Amino acid sequence: MQDFAQEFKSAAALILAGDPELWAIVLLSLKVSLLAVLIAALIGMPLGAALGVGRFPGRRAVVIVLNALMGLPPVVVGLLVYLMLSRSGPLGVLNLLYTPSAMIVAQVVLVTPIVAALTRQTVETLDAEYSEQLRSLGVSRLASVPTLLWDSRLALLTALLAGFGRAIAEVGAVIMVGGNINHVTRVMTTTIALETSKGNLALALALGTILIGIAVTVTGAVSLLGLNDDRGALKHA
Amino acid sequence: MTRTSPVIEAEGLDLTFQTNDGPVHALKDVSLTIGKGDFVSFIGPSGCGKTTFLRVMAALEQPTGGSVTVNGMTPDEARRSRAYGYVFQAAGLYPWRTIAGNIRLPLEIMGFSRKEQDRRVKDVLQLVDLEGFGGKYPWQLSGGMQQRASIARALSFDADILLMDEPFGALDEIVRDHLNEQLLALWKRTGKTIAFVTHSIPEAVYLSTHIVVMSPRPGRITDVIESPLPQDRPLDIRDTAGFLEVAHRVREGLRAGQSHDD
Numbered sequence: 001m002q003d004f005a006q007e008f009k010s011a012a013a014l015i016l017a018g019d020p021e022l023w024a025i026v027l028l029s030l031k032v033s034l035l036a037v038l039i040a041a042l043i044g045m046p047l048g049a050a051l052g053v054g055r056f057p058g059r060r061a062v063v064i065v066l067n068a069l070m071g072l073p074p075v076v077v078g079l080l081v082y083l084m085l086s087r088s089g090p091l092g093v094l095n096l097l098y099t100p101s102a103m104i105v106a107q108v109v110l111v112t113p114i115v116a117a118l119t120r121q122t123v124e125t126l127d128a129e130y131s132e133q134l135r136s137l138g139v140s141r142l143a144s145v146p147t148l149l150w151d152s153r154l155a156l157l158t159a160l161l162a163g164f165g166r167a168i169a170e171v172g173a174v175i176m177v178g179g180n181i182n183h184v185t186r187v188m189t190t191t192i193a194l195e196t197s198k199g200n201l202a203l204a205l206a207l208g209t210i211l212i213g214i215a216v217t218v219t220g221a222v223s224l225l226g227l228n229d230d231r232g233a234l235k236h237a
Numbered sequence: 238m239t240r241t242s243p244v245i246e247a248e249g250l251d252l253t254f255q256t257n258d259g260p261v262h263a264l265k266d267v268s269l270t271i272g273k274g275d276f277v278s279f280i281g282p283s284g285c286g287k288t289t290f291l292r293v294m295a296a297l298e299q300p301t302g303g304s305v306t307v308n309g310m311t312p313d314e315a316r317r318s319r320a321y322g323y324v325f326q327a328a329g330l331y332p333w334r335t336i337a338g339n340i341r342l343p344l345e346i347m348g349f350s351r352k353e354q355d356r357r358v359k360d361v362l363q364l365v366d367l368e369g370f371g372g373k374y375p376w377q378l379s380g381g382m383q384q385r386a387s388i389a390r391a392l393s394f395d396a397d398i399l400l401m402d403e404p405f406g407a408l409d410e411i412v413r414d415h416l417n418e419q420l421l422a423l424w425k426r427t428g429k430t431i432a433f434v435t436h437s438i439p440e441a442v443y444l445s446t447h448i449v450v451m452s453p454r455p456g457r458i459t460d461v462i463e464s465p466l467p468q469d470r471p472l473d474i475r476d477t478a479g480f481l482e483v484a485h486r487v488r489e490g491l492r493a494g495q496s497h498d499d
Contacts, residue, residue, distance in 0.1 A: 129331070136295055136323035137343050138316040147346060151333065 010202035011209060022203065026210055029187040032100055032174070033167040036107030037115075040163055044112045045156065048119025049149055053127050053141050063120065069113035074106075078176030081106040085177060098179035103187070106173040111163040118159035122152045158225050165218045169211065244308060244398060244430045245271040245294055251302030252289060252456075262455030263289045264300065269449060269458060273397075276424055276431045278441035279449045280487060281494065286456020287434045287449075288326075291400050294432065295323050307398065319347070321398035322391030326406060328383040330375040330390075337362070337371030340390045347394060361389040364423060381412040385419070392427075399431045406436060417443055418472055425468070438491075439475055442466075442483045450487055452494020460490035 014022050051062060083089050085097040085105070096102045126148050134144045149156065171189035178185035180194055188207045195204040252264040264286045271277050279287035292298040293305055296312035307315035315321065322343075330339045337358050344354045362368055365385040375383055384404055391399060405413045421444060424431055435441050441448050442464070450460040466479055474480050 129329075132297070132325060133323075133329060133342070134346070135297060136316070136325075137346055138319070139346055147342075151331065154333070 004201075007201040007205055011205035014202060014206040015209065019206075022206055024183070025186055025188055025191050025207065028100065028185075029168060029189075029211075032103050032187060033107060033164060036104045036111055036167050037160055037164045039104070039108045040111035040115045041160055043108070044115030044163075045119050045149070047112075048116040048121075049123045049145050051116070051120045052123030053145060053148065055141075066113055066117045066120065070117050072110055072113065073172070074110060074170045075172035075176070077106055077109050078173035081109060081173065081177050097177060098181060098185060100178070100185055102177040103174040103185060106177050107167040107170065110170060110173060111167050114163045114166060115159050118162065119156060122155040122159070123148050126152050154225055158222050161218050161222045161225075165215060165222070168218075169215055242273050243270045244273050244275075245269075245305070245432070247290075247293075247303065247305040249303035250290070250293065250300050250305055252286070252293065252298060252300045264293070265455035265457045267303070267456070267458055269461070271430060271432060271447075273430055274428050275447055276421075276433065276445050277447045277449060278433045278435055278445040279451060280435055280438065280441045281451030281456075281491065282453055284453040284456065285451040285494070286453070287451050288402055289456060290451075291402055291432060291434050295321060295400050297323075319394055319396050321400050322394065322396045324388050324391045324399065324401040324404045326403045328375070328380075328387040330383055330386055332375055334374075335371065336367065336373050336375065336378065336386045339375070339386060340371075340393050343390060343394050349394075357393050357395075361392045364392060364427075365389045366419060379412075380408055381416055384408065384416065388420075388423075397429055399429050401431065401433045403434050403436065405440070413437075413440065414472060420444065421470060438484050438487050442480060442487060443470060443472075443475060448483070448487055450490035450494065452491070459494045460486070462486055462490070 048066075051059070051066070081102065082097070084091045085094065085102055086092055087097075096105065123145075127144070130144065130148060130151075131141075134147065139147070169189065171193055174185075174187060175190045175193065178187070178190065180186055180190040186194075188211045192204045192207050192211070195201070195207075247267055247269045250264050250267040252262075254261045254263055263284075267286070267290060279290060281287050289298060293300050294307060294312055296316045305312060308318075308320050310318065310320070330336070331342075334342070340358050340361060341354050344357060349357070358371060362371055365388055367382060367385055367389065370378065370382065370386075375386070378386065388399075388401075388404065391401075405416050408416065417440060420431075424444075433441075433444060446464055448460075448462040448464065449458055450462070451457065452459045462483060464483055466474065466483065
């Protein structure tokens with residue numbers, strides 16, 4: 001027990017002293033996950049919105065597949081991205097394996113379905129409420145998308161935060177395509193896994209504390225936004 | 238009997254919905270002319286096609302036969318030239334937008350400048366007696382106030398025609414009386430043409446210059462009554478002999494439509 005207490009003390013010291021190695025890892029984590037969420041938003045939001053207002057044969061099947069993709073196992077995504085990016089893979093010429101870019105690609109694959117599926121759901125719900133009003137104003141279905149997206153911005157922000165929460169806490173995919181190389185592709189989750197197995201608990205604990213802080217903040221923000229949204233809707237009903 | 242220039246003209250309108258239980262004849266051979274500045278009420282039991290008729294005028298439904306023009310155009314063209322504002326049965330205000338934000342929605346879509354939006358929102362809020370409530374959220378307002386805000390939204394882009402689908406149906410009688418009085422005043426002040434769907438005989442008689450009585454299966458017009466009541470209508474006009482006479486004729490028309498059914 002004495003040892004653990006000592007480790008906690010060292011962890012606290014690392015955080016408070018602003019240990020450069022520790023913060024470099026935190027920054028890389030944030031950079032990779034934020035970029036991944038940004039790209040996922042650019043792909044997933046228009047896709048989700050189009051799916052939300054579009055009517056075409058097979059739409060139901062696409063929605064079901066998209067919802068199912070939200071639960072993609074990170075390790076399998078890591079494996080697939082690894083195969084794509086490895087030397088003999090179709091994208092091997094890009095030389096992306098074991099770089100932060102590869103990690104971003106893997107996280108984009110994980111986060112895009114989350115963003116797209118939540119956007120689809122939000123836009124579809126809103127469309128049900130808006131469509132008669134918008135039609136009576138002579139707005140076509142496609143032209144109503146900007147209005148729908150703008151009016152659901154709170155819910156869309158929630159979707160992005162949910163995606164970010166998934167990305168920042170994920171370890172399986174990034175460790176496979178990033179390789180956990182010191183000073184290059186070492187992020188919070190992969191470092192925690194490595195340092196724990198090495199017995200260097202202080203650094204693992206310090207990173208763990210920061211990661212929990214980020215995760216709790218993000219989740220808290222999600223539910224706070226959701227709460228505000230509900231309140232308006234409930235009182236309306 | 239002088240009639241002003243026609244704004245809405247329906248000729249031999251037919252509409253059949255294909256449902257799982259077979260075709261439903263929602264409108265059959267409906268012909269009607271609505272003049273500029275008229276206040277026309279549509280009254281009849283459920284399924285008589287009064288709402289469907291209104292939706293056809295608004296290009297929300299496509300007729301399967303006959304023709305209808307709004308300002309001499311097809312309903313779809315009229316909609317694109319912003320000929321009408323539509324007030325739905327439920328106020329349909331969006332809870333995440335303020336009252337002003339809700340009224341602004343059509344103006345945003347139509348691309349009015351921010352300054353012009355603000356001016357118009359202020360004007361229509363005044364028109365429906367909701368000054369000072371622009372910053373409130375819908376849930377902070379009573380049902381009657383919400384419905385007034387929804388009327389303000391339909392008025393915001395200054396269409397000449399107001400199509401109203403049972404706008405006061407969900408409100409209690411006291412609030413409804415008050416809103417009827419206000420709507421009549423608004424109609425007189427703005428000179429708009431109003432088509433108004435209702436279930437209530439007193440409401441139809443009190444408001445309208447013309448009352449269209451409809452009956453179901455198939456939905457059709459059984460009587461069009463031109464109101465002999467004066468333009469000035471205090472609420473207690475409803476106790477006068479003239480008013481009761483018109484109400485009686487409406488009731489007779491409704492009954493005749495029903496017996497046709499049996």
